Amino acid sequence: xxxxxxxxxxxxxxxxxxxxxxxxxxxxxxxxxxxxxxxxxxxxxxxxxxxxxxxxxxxxxxxxxxxxxxxxxxxxxxxxxxxxxxxxxxxxxxxxxxxxxxxxxxxxxxxxxxxxxxxxxxxxxxxxxxxxxxxxxxxxxxxxxxxxxxxxxxxxxxxxxxxxxxxxxxxxxxxxxxxxxxxxxxxxxxxxxxxxxxxxxxxxxxxxxxxxxxxxxxxxxxxxxxxxxxxxxxxxxxxxxxxxxxxxxxxxxxxxxxxxxxxxxxxxxxxxxxxxxxxxxxxxxxxxxxxxxxxxxxxxxxxxxxxxxxxxxxxxxxxxxxxxxxxxxxxxxxxxxxxxxxxxxxxxxxxxxxxxxxxxxxxxxxxxxxxxxx
Amino acid sequence: xxxxxxxxxxxxxxxxxxxxxxxxxxxxxxxxxxxxxxxxxxxxxxxxxxxxxxxxxxxxxxxxxxxxxxxxxxxxxxxxxxxxxxxxxxxxxxxxxxxxxxxxxxxxxxxxxxxxxxxxxxxxxxxxxxxxxxxxxxxxxxxxxxxxxxxxxxxxxxxxxxxxxxxxxxxxxxxxxxxxxxxxxxxxxxxxxxxxxxxxxxxxxxxxxxxxxxxxxxxxxxxxxxxxxxxxxxxxxxxxxxxxxxxxxxxxxxxxxxxxxxxxxxxxxxxxxxxxxxxxxxxxxxxxxxxxxxxxxxxxxxxxxxxxxxxxxxxxxxxxxxxxxxxxxxxxxxxxxxxxxxxxxxxxxxxxxxxxxxxxxxxxxxxxxxxxxx
Numbered sequence: 001x002x003x004x005x006x007x008x009x010x011x012x013x014x015x016x017x018x019x020x021x022x023x024x025x026x027x028x029x030x031x032x033x034x035x036x037x038x039x040x041x042x043x044x045x046x047x048x049x050x051x052x053x054x055x056x057x058x059x060x061x062x063x064x065x066x067x068x069x070x071x072x073x074x075x076x077x078x079x080x081x082x083x084x085x086x087x088x089x090x091x092x093x094x095x096x097x098x099x100x101x102x103x104x105x106x107x108x109x110x111x112x113x114x115x116x117x118x119x120x121x122x123x124x125x126x127x128x129x130x131x132x133x134x135x136x137x138x139x140x141x142x143x144x145x146x147x148x149x150x151x152x153x154x155x156x157x158x159x160x161x162x163x164x165x166x167x168x169x170x171x172x173x174x175x176x177x178x179x180x181x182x183x184x185x186x187x188x189x190x191x192x193x194x195x196x197x198x199x200x201x202x203x204x205x206x207x208x209x210x211x212x213x214x215x216x217x218x219x220x221x222x223x224x225x226x227x228x229x230x231x232x233x234x235x236x237x238x239x240x241x242x243x244x245x246x247x248x249x250x251x252x253x254x255x256x257x258x259x260x261x262x263x264x265x266x267x268x269x270x271x272x273x274x275x276x277x278x279x280x281x282x283x284x285x286x287x288x289x290x291x292x293x294x295x296x297x298x299x300x301x302x303x304x305x306x307x308x309x310x311x312x313x314x315x316x317x318x319x320x321x322x323x324x325x326x327x328x329x330x331x332x333x334x335x336x337x338x339x340x341x342x343x344x345x346x347x348x349x350x351x352x353x354x355x356x357x358x359x360x361x362x363x364x365x366x367x368x369x370x371x372x373x374x
Numbered sequence: 375x376x377x378x379x380x381x382x383x384x385x386x387x388x389x390x391x392x393x394x395x396x397x398x399x400x401x402x403x404x405x406x407x408x409x410x411x412x413x414x415x416x417x418x419x420x421x422x423x424x425x426x427x428x429x430x431x432x433x434x435x436x437x438x439x440x441x442x443x444x445x446x447x448x449x450x451x452x453x454x455x456x457x458x459x460x461x462x463x464x465x466x467x468x469x470x471x472x473x474x475x476x477x478x479x480x481x482x483x484x485x486x487x488x489x490x491x492x493x494x495x496x497x498x499x500x501x502x503x504x505x506x507x508x509x510x511x512x513x514x515x516x517x518x519x520x521x522x523x524x525x526x527x528x529x530x531x532x533x534x535x536x537x538x539x540x541x542x543x544x545x546x547x548x549x550x551x552x553x554x555x556x557x558x559x560x561x562x563x564x565x566x567x568x569x570x571x572x573x574x575x576x577x578x579x580x581x582x583x584x585x586x587x588x589x590x591x592x593x594x595x596x597x598x599x600x601x602x603x604x605x606x607x608x609x610x611x612x613x614x615x616x617x618x619x620x621x622x623x624x625x626x627x628x629x630x631x632x633x634x635x636x637x638x639x640x641x642x643x644x645x646x647x648x649x650x651x652x653x654x655x656x657x658x659x660x661x662x663x664x665x666x667x668x669x670x671x672x673x674x675x676x677x678x679x680x681x682x683x684x685x686x687x688x689x690x691x692x693x694x695x696x697x698x699x700x701x702x703x704x705x706x707x708x709x710x711x712x713x714x715x716x717x718x719x720x721x722x723x724x725x726x727x728x729x730x731x732x733x734x735x736x737x738x739x740x741x742x743x744x745x746x747x748x
Binding site for chain 1: 437439440441442443445446447448449450451606608627628631632633635636637639640642643644646647653655657658659660661662663665666667669670673674677740741742743744745746747748
């Protein structure tokens, strides 16, 4: 189908389409010979993150509202039953068949060469998309060997795993029903996030136990999904996940939004207060450590003349996709440099280093004695 | 002199003056029958914070550039000798004679009724301004019993004290020379900030000792003032001051800029690294405590149905000025309520409570279970 026919399905005129391209609200990109269009600024009903292809539109993956108080949040959000799933710390992908290829799109609407390379390890996408060409499988890729995220679930101890959690249809922002979704996940053996089942807001005692169990194991949190489509999905995270978030990012505190840290401090205190844990010396020390120690190491590095870097390891099936990942980084203005690549068994094992210039430059200026106004 | 004659001294036309009033860049206000004009948005050379009166223009008090590395900062800032003074944690006032009254203006360009009431306790302003009607005495009011600032120097153990540090001339943004300034402070017995004397950048060892001494005593830091007018004033603070800043404000973390906290974390690490102190467990715990404990108490309060408040004690000479302080708070949209006032000896002792609604409302919404996007 032509792109204009595709966008006419969401009532976009040829004029609007052409204008959007001209003013760079929608940007064409290419992967393996397939042209796709990245929505980088809202155009009519297409929001940032959506992807337009000649096989249909993949809507943006919506942000999920957060609650800071589990009991009150659940009671306020749900009058009807809801499903509870584990929230996993990784990065979001939307997997869809475009022309004759299955591609994984990032939240930023790029095709991710790494994720796309590894799809074959996740589930039998050929048979799934042959029978369901209009569906989009949404999920999290998580594990210690991923190219983006410094955190990973405690039970993925090497490489990465895929955890599906949603199925959407092309040209629509709607999800298919949870029951149907679970059925498809099971039918096609698509690995999915841990399902805790169907709850009502009177099951709060049980939910508290679940979240406390996840916290003890080092997991991120829970997502609550309504059965009543007028109610909304909400998320809730463990105190441990707040601490880990701070620890993993504080080396680059300067280039993060400062709210990233203050929000997590507040969240952790809400968790402690609701779950009757104490704000004890151990927690205070751990928070101080999470916030300061990695940043201290960054300052020390820069003071010693070194650039701040982050080291990543990833595994690829196909050698040619390694180069594509670095092209992707280049497009996203990520300064990543290949250190080593080697075929070990089934996979190409790749090591690369990301240089974190924004943090480096600010710290270096301060260290060199430049004054600033704050 | 008429206001138009006054502003013509800074080359402002009648048209610009009238426009500025119309578009509220300059706002008229009144204190004790004296009309003054607050610059709230830059108009030509008059910046936010400047005050226009029929006795002349009081320029804004300029922000001072900060260095994070003492040695490198001093070496970069100064090729010529500079004076070193203590930086004091209080609030800034500009004291000037307008018509026949001596008034204290806040950084926000209001007449501060409290500070103005207490001027008589600071120095003999009658004789100073009789002989120097065009001068403006700039300084810090600091101490545990002030109506604005939660911190105070360790050596002001009750009430407040005034510490002059600059003298400016009306209708000019220039300071008078440091030597002349010190002479005037001494001649009129105007209490001023601790002067450490004249240094050059080769005296860095000595300066490090000074700052470490201040840190041990619980003082805020140092200000470095050039003798060469082409060089600029810079400031440098102790690690202890960073910790105290965080501790005193974190109960209201939500209504502060998040950078307030991340900047202080970075500053404290720079201090520790330069002065070869360790980032030890005690410091990590203290930082965690400073950031979390007061915020935890705020969340607990709101969870228990209480509003977050801050309690202040202040002393006044004249009873009628108490009411004026509350009128001032009302204008500044500060929700302050008088709790108690009583004449004890020379002073009216006043207690009031500030209710911190922005923090309260955000915490309350979260606690009640409302979801949000972040």
